[in-house]
Amino acid sequence: MTGVDRPLPADAVRRLTADPGPWLSCDDCFRLVDRYVEGLLTGGARPMRGELGxxxxxxxxxxxxxxxxxTLLLLAAAEAGIDPAPALQRLLPD
Ligand SMILES: [Zn+2]
Incomplete structure (x- = not known):
């Protein structure tokens, strides 16, 4: 390691600070999670728009x-009698 501190190129700085699009706080997430989970369970693989996206x-x-x-997805799936696996896969793609 030489430990040379080079400043970031301007375009890298722009990439790091650019607005990545809709940003959600945990509060937003909590507000939207019902609709999101319902979308996962009923909406197939359609991408979601706006905040849900x-x-x-x-x-x-x-x-x-x-x-x-x-947790919510598993509960909602059980309540609706739906197999949670496909929605779970979309929720946690890894
Ligand atoms: Zn969060």
Whole structure:
């Protein structure tokens, strides 16, 4: 390691600070999670729009909300008599 501190190129800085689109807080996530889970269970593989489209990004980086959504999905699926597996796969693609 030489430890040279080079400043980031301007375009890298722009990429890092650019608005990545709709951004959700955990509060937003909590507000939307019912609709999101329902969409996963009933909407097939259709991509979701607007705020709901930002849910995967939030969930992939937020274990707390991801766990909340998983619990809700399993409950909702059980209540509706739906196999939760496909929706679960879309909720947690990894
Ligand atoms: Zn969160």
């Amino acid at each position: 930002a849910m995967p990004g939030h969930l992939s980086g937020c274990p707390a909300c991801s766990e909340e959504a998983t």
